[in-house]
Amino acid sequence: MELLVLGGTEFVGRAVVEDAVARGWGVTVFNRGSHGVPPGARALRGDRVKGAWGELGSGEWDAVVDTWSGDAGAVRDAVRVLGGRAGRYGYVSSRSVYAYPPGAGMDESAALVDPDGDDYAAVKRAGEIAAVEGYGDAALLVRAGLILGPYENVGRLPWWLNRIARGGEVLAPGPRESGLQYIDVRDLAAWTLDALAKGLGGPYNVVSPPAHTTTAELLETCVRVTGSDAVLRWVAPEVVEAAGIEPWTQLPVWLPPGELYDSMHLGDVRKALSTGLRCRPVGETVADTWRWLTGIGGVAPQRPDRAPAGLDPEVERRVLDALD
Structure with missing residues (x-):
């Protein structure tokens, strides 16, 4: 070819x-x-x-x-x-x-x-x-x-990896077992x-079948592959939203239950699967992305037409402190 x-x-x-x-x-x-x-x-x-x-x-x-x-x-x-x-x-x-x-x-x-x-x-x-x-x-x-995966220039998985690598308490948006559909x-x-x-x-x-992984498996895998001492603090979606935190952008990948979640993570992919689509385990995606990210100094490239993703540390700390 x-x-x-x-x-x-x-x-x-x-x-x-x-x-x-x-x-x-x-x-x-x-x-x-x-x-x-x-x-x-x-x-x-x-x-x-x-x-x-x-x-x-x-x-x-x-x-x-x-x-x-x-x-x-x-x-x-x-x-x-x-x-x-x-x-x-x-x-x-x-x-x-x-x-x-x-x-x-x-x-x-x-x-x-x-x-x-x-x-x-x-x-x-x-x-x-x-x-x-x-x-x-x-x-x-x-x-x-x-x-998701190596070379990502949107900043979703790289942000989570870098945040978790910093350690400490990490705001983890629930539900823990919320299924994720990605490729x-x-x-x-x-x-x-x-x-x-x-x-x-x-x-x-x-894209993968629905629930190819879960929010918990994705973030726990980030903890494992980075070797971090991070502690995931699971926060109910209504608490996250009440704090004014934007799904998808400030907490990349995450969407609360509702229409947008259904649209993104519950799509029918039988047509692609019937023609040979294969989706590797999330552990491989996360580990290879971390290997690539650390190999370029930890700073992922950023598309100029997309705003950087991620949550302000002060906002994260304020929400976590309110849980105690």
């Missing part, structure tokens, strides 16, 4: 490139050159935001992987520039494209958001439409959910490449 990855140096794109190289595929990445290209890949330079596609003007590939999450015009332009020079188009989208609230058990047939807005969900849906308009049944729509970035990459090789098209929810 000859693969073109648009981007290919951070998080999902990097995982896709590394997996494809390991398979022995010919891999080309097209980007601005702001970050180093993974070993084994060929680099073409350009800036899709500025419409500078020069080095992409020639060449042919069996498949493309595009992780773009900005203005869908960049996806439409990529489809136009590539013309008939790529066999299949894999667009890494998001389960956010489903109209809210999709509810528990939502599958690929659920209602979708209006693509005309400028929020994340709308631009991802517009990107899907651009891919399908250009490639039809050869467009693979990879609707990922919560993505290791490497499992996402592997399934995407397998699907392209098989000629799959259309939408797929690509």
